[in-house]
Amino acid sequence: MIKKQLSVLLIIISAFLFSGCTLEDETAEKIIENKQIIVSEPTLQDIFKELCFNCCLGKADNYDEIVSLYYSTLNEKDARFAKQTYSFLGNSDGSYLYQTETLNKEFEKCMQKAISTQSKHYSDFLISRAYICSRISLFFYKENDLKNSNYWARRAINLVGEAQGNYILGRVYIRDNSTIEIGSDYLAHSAHLGYVNAIPALRDNLQEHSVFNLFAKEDE
Numbered sequence: 001m002i003k004k005q006l007s008v009l010l011i012i013i014s015a016f017l018f019s020g021c022t023l024e025d026e027t028a029e030k031i032i033e034n035k036q037i038i039v040s041e042p043t044l045q046d047i048f049k050e051l052c053f054n055c056c057l058g059k060a061d062n063y064d065e066i067v068s069l070y071y072s073t074l075n076e077k078d079a080r081f082a083k084q085t086y087s088f089l090g091n092s093d094g095s096y097l098y099q100t101e102t103l104n105k106e107f108e109k110c111m112q113k114a115i116s117t118q119s120k121h122y123s124d125f126l127i128s129r130a131y132i133c134s135r136i137s138l139f140f141y142k143e144n145d146l147k148n149s150n151y152w153a154r155r156a157i158n159l160v161g162e163a164q165g166n167y168i169l170g171r172v173y174i175r176d177n178s179t180i181e182i183g184s185d186y187l188a189h190s191a192h193l194g195y196v197n198a199i200p201a202l203r204d205n206l207q208e209h210s211v212f213n214l215f216a217k218e219d220e
Contacts, residue, residue, distance in 0.1 A: 048098050052106035056113050063114040064088055067125050070107050073097040078132045082125060096139050101151040130156040130165060134172040138179065166190035167198045174205055 042050075048069055054060040068089055071079045075094035083089045098107065104127070114122040127133060137152035157165030167190040174183025184205055190198035 044097060045100070045103060049103060049106055052103070052110040055110035056106075058113070058117075061114075061118070063110070063118060063122060066107070066110055067122070070098050070125070073099065074132075075135070078127075078135060081129070085124065094139075096136055099136050099152075100148050104151075127155075128159060130159045130168045131172065133159065134169045137169065138172050138176060141173075141182075142176070142178065163190050163193035163195035163198075166193065167195050167201070170198065171201065174201075180205075 048066075051060065051062070051066050051069070055063065055066060067086075071082060071089050072092055073095045074092045075096075076092050079089065079092040098104070108126060111122045111126055127136075133152045133156035137149045137156065140146075140149035140152065153165075153169055156169055159165065160168065166186045170183045170186030170188075170190060172183070173179040173186060176183075184202065187198045187202040187205065191202055
């Protein structure tokens with residue numbers, strides 16, 4: 001009798017477990033069916049990076065298009081040197097969207113490819129002026145993006161040396177009311193390194209910031 005009851009009980013339990021698993025499987029299937037797969041749209045930076053990547057691999061040779069995109073996010077002052085020679089460059093909005101450290105390195109790789117396979121004139125589009133690097137550094141600093149700000153500040157220093165690089169960074173930073181202090185620090189460091197032009201600039205800054213008038217007259 002007891003064995004018979006146990007047999008019946010085991011049958012009931014097995015049936016319950018089987019139905020429970022089936023219900024769980026069906027529920028899981030419904031969740032998967034109802035779950036929406038969200039694919040984010042690529043950003044402009046993503047697209048630019050992909051263009052440069054394909055350029056480096058030799059899958060594309062639309063170098064002028066990539067240059068135009070890169071220069072479209074500089075400011076007009078930064079882009080004017082290239083625009084004097086290359087008419088295909090359009091307006092620049094000063095957003096520096098494509099001048100992050102990562103994207104700038106990808107752009108430079110693409111330009112190296114263009115130089116080696118097309119024409120040496122593509123070297124003209126590489127940022128090689130310390131003043132431009134300093135202005136880009138200032139932009140990112142004001143955006144609280146210290147990583148990219150420091151990248152361009154280091155680049156300015158590497159281009160002209162530590163003493164002159166700090167002088168140029170100081171000149172650029174000191175023109176903005178929100179970064180006068182750090183601009184003074186750059187000038188002080190430049191003077192400490194023996195760069196003679198930094199001393200009068202720093203002195204003028206201490207005297208009611210009349211350095212602004214001095215800088216406006218100097219040719220960059």
